[in-house]
Amino acid sequence: MQNLLNRHTDEVGITTLTLSQPERRNSLSFSMLDALGESLTDIAEDSATRVVVIAAEGKVFCAGHDLKEIRDQLDSYDFQLALFKRCSEVMQQVVNLQKPVIARVAGVATAAGCQLVASCDLAVAESSARFATPGVNIGLFCSTPMVALSRNVSRKHAMEMLLTGEMISAARAEQIGLVNRVVDETLLDDTVYGMARTIAQKSGHTVKIGKGAFYKQLEMPLAGAYDYTAEVMAENLRAHDAQEGICAFLDKRKPEWKDS
Numbered sequence: 161m162q163n164l165l166n167r168h169t170d171e172v173g174i175t176t177l178t179l180s181q182p183e184r185r186n187s188l189s190f191s192m193l194d195a196l197g198e199s200l201t202d203i204a205e206d207s208a209t210r211v212v213v214i215a216a217e218g219k220v221f222c223a224g225h226d227l228k229e230i231r232d233q234l235d236s237y238d239f240q241l242a243l244f245k246r247c248s249e250v251m252q253q254v255v256n257l258q259k260p261v262i263a264r265v266a267g268v269a270t271a272a273g274c275q276l277v278a279s280c281d282l283a284v285a286e287s288s289a290r291f292a293t294p295g296v297n298i299g300l301f302c303s304t305p306m307v308a309l310s311r312n313v314s315r316k317h318a319m320e321m322l323l324t325g326e327m328i329s330a331a332r333a334e335q336i337g338l339v340n341r342v343v344d345e346t347l348l349d350d351t352v353y354g355m356a357r358t359i360a361q362k363s364g365h366t367v368k369i370g371k372g373a374f375y376k377q378l379e380m381p382l383a384g385a386y387d388y389t390a391e392v393m394a395e396n397l398r399a400h401d402a403q404e405g406i407c408a409f410l411d412k413r414k415p416e417w418k419d420s
């Protein structure tokens with residue numbers, strides 16, 4: 161059977177997950193979501209992985225949910241609810257994974273595909289990439305993607321995308337904060353993997369503390385967030401890598417991480 165998702169880890173600990181069903185425009189069928197979810201579960205325990213890149217084969221990054229699968233199950237509320245809940249779970253796995261996740265976007269990302277990009281910690285797009293939450297055009301408001309979208313871009317930009325369903329350019333996606341960088345197609349891999357390598361060189365323990373704290377403090381009222389992050393800093397200093405990092409800086413030498 162064809163692999164829906166390919167997984168490769170390089171020598172510096174960058175694991176690339178490639179959505180590999182271009183003939184279905186890499187849409188998030190139940191089985192694609194399961195493949196993604198199971199890989200993320202494995203990666204959470206895989207000490208060889210320091211950074212994850214989500215990429216896709218073909219000219220469409222991801223066309224959202226698999227509309228053919230949904231059409232074949234139009235009468236089954238249970239199937240639909242399970243599908244959308246599975247999708248929500250997988251998106252939360254991306255956010256909760258204690259390793260950074262970068263979306264490498266070539267081509268179009270629509271609906272749940274746009275949600276996947278928004279759920280990643282970082283995103284780099286080639287200049288011809290385009291983004292949309294077009295559910296509204298087919299009578300299916302993009303309700304689950306609204307969670308990640310509204311937490312990444314401003315409320316009005318999210319509403320504009322959700323209500324108009326229109327495609328936006330990569331340049332516009334960068335302007336509104338949906339992606340970090342837009343680069344020429346020839347520079348896409350250099351930019352994505354350059355970013356991933358830079359992060360892979362940091363202490364994994366520090367990055368893990370930081371990613372978790374970043375999302376947790378976002379959900380807190382201001383005073384609570386300041387209290388919480390003060391505790392995170394003090395706790396971070398208990399770690400070998402923070403103590404080593406400070407001493408190495410002051411001794412003018414390269415730190416030796418233990419990832420602890």
Ligand SMILES: C/C=C/C(=O)SCCNC(=O)CCNC(=O)[C@H](O)C(C)(C)COP(=O)(O)OP(=O)(O)OC[C@H]1O[C@@H](n2cnc3c(N)ncnc32)[C@H](O)[C@@H]1OP(=O)(O)O
Nearest residue numbers: 185187223224225226227228270271272294295302303304
């Ligand atoms: C709450 C969240 C809701 C959702 O996620 S709902 C899904 C919303 N998604 C969409 O509305 C996107 C639908 N797809 C498109 O608009 C276009 O596609 C693209 C812009 C992504 C790409 O356009 P191009 O490259 O020209 O491909 P093509 O000719 O439209 O499609 C090629 C084949 O791929 C199938 N396909 C495209 N998107 C999906 C999909 N989302 N689910 C299942 N199949 C899809 C088509 O039907 C067709 O198939 P065949 O060759 O049999 O005619």
